[in-house]
Amino acid sequence: MGYLDGFRVTFKKLFEQRVTQQYPAEKQEKPVRLHGRHVLNRYEDGMEKCIGCELCAGVCPAKCIYVRGKDNPVDDPVSPGERYGFVYEINYLRCIHCDLCVEACPTEAITESKLFEFSFTNRYDAIYTRDELLVDGDGRPRQLPWEDWREGEDEWTSGWMRATSPSGDVAFENTVAWSGELGHGIRPPEQGQRADGGGE
Amino acid sequence: MTPLVDPLLSGPIGLQEILVVVFKVVVAFAFLMVAVMFMVWFERKLIGDMQNRIGPNRAGPWGILQTLADGVKLFFKEDLLPDNADRFVFKLAPYLALIPAFLIFTVVPVGGNYSTGDGTVSLFGEETLLQVADPPVGVLFVLAMSSVAVYGVMLAGWSSGSKYPLLGSVRATAQMISYEAALSLSVLSVILLSGTLSTSGIVAEQSQWNWNLWLTGFIPFAIFLISGTAELNRPPFDLVEAEQELVGGFHTEYSAVRFALFFLAEFMNTVTMSAIIVTLFLGGPNGPMFGPEWLQSWVLPSLWFFLKLFVFLFVFVWFRATLPRFRYDQLMDMGWKLLIPAALGWFLILAGIQVASDNDDINLALVVIVGVAIFFAGMGLLMLAMRSSRRQRQLSGVTD
Numbered sequence: 001m002g003y004l005d006g007f008r009v010t011f012k013k014l015f016e017q018r019v020t021q022q023y024p025a026e027k028q029e030k031p032v033r034l035h036g037r038h039v040l041n042r043y044e045d046g047m048e049k050c051i052g053c054e055l056c057a058g059v060c061p062a063k064c065i066y067v068r069g070k071d072n073p074v075d076d077p078v079s080p081g082e083r084y085g086f087v088y089e090i091n092y093l094r095c096i097h098c099d100l101c102v103e104a105c106p107t108e109a110i111t112e113s114k115l116f117e118f119s120f121t122n123r124y125d126a127i128y129t130r131d132e133l134l135v136d137g138d139g140r141p142r143q144l145p146w147e148d149w150r151e152g153e154d155e156w157t158s159g160w161m162r163a164t165s166p167s168g169d170v171a172f173e174n175t176v177a178w179s180g181e182l183g184h185g186i187r188p189p190e191q192g193q194r195a196d197g198g199g200e
Numbered sequence: 201m202t203p204l205v206d207p208l209l210s211g212p213i214g215l216q217e218i219l220v221v222v223f224k225v226v227v228a229f230a231f232l233m234v235a236v237m238f239m240v241w242f243e244r245k246l247i248g249d250m251q252n253r254i255g256p257n258r259a260g261p262w263g264i265l266q267t268l269a270d271g272v273k274l275f276f277k278e279d280l281l282p283d284n285a286d287r288f289v290f291k292l293a294p295y296l297a298l299i300p301a302f303l304i305f306t307v308v309p310v311g312g313n314y315s316t317g318d319g320t321v322s323l324f325g326e327e328t329l330l331q332v333a334d335p336p337v338g339v340l341f342v343l344a345m346s347s348v349a350v351y352g353v354m355l356a357g358w359s360s361g362s363k364y365p366l367l368g369s370v371r372a373t374a375q376m377i378s379y380e381a382a383l384s385l386s387v388l389s390v391i392l393l394s395g396t397l398s399t400s401g402i403v404a405e406q407s408q409w410n411w412n413l414w415l416t417g418f419i420p421f422a423i424f425l426i427s428g429t430a431e432l433n434r435p436p437f438d439l440v441e442a443e444q445e446l447v448g449g450f451h452t453e454y455s456a457v458r459f460a461l462f463f464l465a466e467f468m469n470t471v472t473m474s475a476i477i478v479t480l481f482l483g484g485p486n487g488p489m490f491g492p493e494w495l496q497s498w499v500l501p502s503l504w505f506f507l508k509l510f511v512f513l514f515v516f517v518w519f520r521a522t523l524p525r526f527r528y529d530q531l532m533d534m535g536w537k538l539l540i541p542a543a544l545g546w547f548l549i550l551a552g553i554q555v556a557s558d559n560d561d562i563n564l565a566l567v568v569i570v571g572v573a574i575f576f577a578g579m580g581l582l583m584l585a586m587r588s589s590r591r592q593r594q595l596s597g598v599t600d
Contacts, residue, residue, distance in 0.1 A: 006522040006523065007518065007522050009522070010250040010518060010521045010522045011250070011518070013249065013250045013251065013252050014246075014249050014250060018252060018253070018254055019252055020253055020254045022254075022257075
């Protein structure tokens with residue numbers, strides 16, 4: 001009965017599991033390496049990682065990063081190096097979340113969190129300043145009023161770093177090659193990244 | 201046997217009788233509005249389920265207040281009147297679509313015990329039928345009103361002064377008029393068997409499980425269901441609206457309250473058409489009767505009626521979820537070359553059987569066999585003629 005087959009199909013759908021998710025109420029689990037809004041990290045002792053080298057600004061294809069470096073005050077240094085990022089601004093109306101800034105950064109100062117749900121309502125809010133990007137005293141990203149953070153989402157602020165081995169070197173994989181972060185310590189590497197599925 | 205007129209109106213008519221009638225009108229109106237609200241929600245929810253979605257679920261529990269929210273929104277939107285519109289007709293058309301939908305429902309018996317009683321109930325001490333009106337020409341009234349509703353759609357498209365609505369209304373006119381014929385011819389079979397045009401009379405004739413569905417041999421029911429769907433402009437016959445081709449069809453230029461009225465009329469027509477099918481073919485409120493007197497007169501008949509109604513509402517949504525839209529020539533082919541000949545032929549067979557069963561000299565079985573054989577032979581010949589003419593057209597390169 002070719003004419004009636006379609007009716008069976010639609011009727012069977014009535015009893016199938018729904019694929020829809022109740023989005024604002026419940027969220028899908030995000031991938032660990034999702035490119036979200038940036039954070040500026042600190043070392044475990046609370047010092048800022050950014051040294052104001054402007055490599056991120058130079059590499060940014062969207063020209064959305066503006067950095068000004070400044071010599072550290074001698075008696076109260078902000079970063080362990082010679083200079084620190086004294087102005088750091090990212091314009092999220094331009095940012096394309098390509099993560100090239102994260103790759104360029106020599107000190108792992110800038111990484112991306114998993115947050116992409118932020119909806120500002122004016123252009124000034126779109127420009128995140130250094131104060132807004134820096135992690136707080138616990139090493140967690142600052143939560144701005146127009147950002148939709150959920151429980152546990154502020155945990156993974158540097159996924160990209162641990163997913164990559166320098167220069168694509170497979171042998172290097174699962175070897176910790178990154179510095180510790182305030183509040184999190186030295187993060188463990190992801191497992192099972194190698195082509196043979198192995199790990200330490 | 202039911203009385204020829206509603207017993208409420210057979211005696212002297214005083215204030216109380218008028219109040220009872222007014223009460224019935226108000227209740228029917230309220231029911232229909234609630235039913236439409238429910239139907240819109242039900243359709244969206246069910247079609248969502250059939251497409252593996254959730255459907256409306258924000259307003260109220262299970263999204264049941266979604267229709268109300270949409271209605272309120274439409275009431276507060278700006279009411280546009282196109283510059284090229286024929287202002288009077290443009291304003292009139294929504295009411296021409298809506299009011300017949302209301303009026304059709306008034307002749308549908310929604311309850312009353314016809315199998316062990318005479319279908320009347322006691323309302324405020326008055327014996328009356330559970331329908332707003334019971335004209336002796338009920339079925340004709342239904343057909344007349346559904347024809348008036350065509351004017352609503354046709355005039356809406358014509359008066360908009362815009363090309364898509366015009367195309368939609370041209371389609372509507374052709375489609376609804378040709379399917380109206382098949383619809384009426386299938387109703388004829390019911391009228392022939394019941395011997396009455398009154399809706400309560402037709403229901404009373406089906407009171408002992410002798411529903412017209414099988415008495416008329418299923419084919420008129422199938423024809424009525426198909427041409428009823430076409431009459432409602434519901435998918436797969438929604439060429440009149442055909443969003444993908446005609447923007448919104450006849451209601452492209454309508455907005456706000458006037459659009460809401462069209463929307464209301466469309467879903468109200470779905471409800472009333474289902475009610476008419478139940479009345480004509482499935483015995484209306486007839487069904488198994490048991491229990492005490494109040495259960496038999498008030499609860500059970502209405503329960504059966506609404507249950508049957510619900511089945512057809514489900515079927516209409518199911519059609520929509522399953523079937524793709526007809527092409528215009530396919531629609532016309534089906535109406536004129538299949539449904540109308542089938543309805544007419546079947547009506548002739550039923551008439552022959554009716555004559556044979558009334559007359560002892562004629563062998564009934566022979567009439568049935570010969571009639572059905574001639575029917576299918578005729579349909580076969582028709583199919584053959586259509587196929588050969590199509591081949592002719594292909595040979596001469598008119599169609600592919």
